[in-house]
Amino acid sequence: MTTLVANDLDLRAGKRVLVEKLDWTVGAGQCWFVYGRNGAGKTTLLQTLAGLRLPDGGKIVLDGRELSDWSPLQLARRRAYLPQSRQDAFGFTVFETVLAARFPWRSEGMWESSEDRDVAAGALKRMDVLELAERDIRSLSGGERQRVAIAALLAQDTPLMLLDEPASALDLAHQAGLMRTVAGLSREENRAVVMVVHDLNLAWGVASHVLLLYGDGTWEAGSCEEMMVSEKLSHCLHYPVERVSCGNRPVFVSF
């Protein structure tokens, strides 16, 4: 059962305080959405949670051990991180790209096992890109490339998943499919998920919790029901957001 704890966490960028004294726990089976306007510090937070950047104060503890005490290999088996953007310098195939995410699990030598190949193929299928397996990664559209990147994250098969704007390049149907996948990962597979998304309507029904970053160091964290209310969202996004009812679910609108 994985647990990620931010303890008195400070994040800064130059002279700006992005996050101050964040005390926050992400548990197995929880799905956290992180909201904030551009520059609020969402990516900085995810990079810090992934262990790719040191905190400016406080600490992050994963499964009882401070993040900086984990070896890169141990960490790669515990958490997967989807960055906001990526560049492909080499002409690997889609399948090779996803297979590379299995590297932390290769027990002996450099060669992948049949299990690694099965997991990679399963992740590609789950993201609806299996038919692209033999294509040069550089030939994909933006949305296809994004789905392959998410497949690589799934293939890494970690109890903690950190995703930075995974839905940004996806069409409506694939956004919905991604949200179903994420909901399944947290609810059925008991993974801990932290996700940055700008679309408020994608969160409902998928997120169990929401972290609001107000951009001046302050923050609020709580259940989806508590956090996703007009007043808090409008304050967080510096733009009026109305929560209205549509059938039996709320919809978030702004003009």
Ligand SMILES: Nc1ncnc2c1ncn2[C@@H]1O[C@H](COP(=O)(O)OP(=O)(O)OP(=O)(O)O)[C@@H](O)[C@H]1O
């Ligand atoms: N090396 C740096 N020096 C100064 N400022 C920086 C540096 N790196 C990041 N920043 C600033 O830190 C702030 C937070 O950046 P971050 O990428 O975390 O924001 P974000 O909430 O993810 O934004 P977006 O929604 O645009 O992706 C931004 O204002 C950014 O310009």
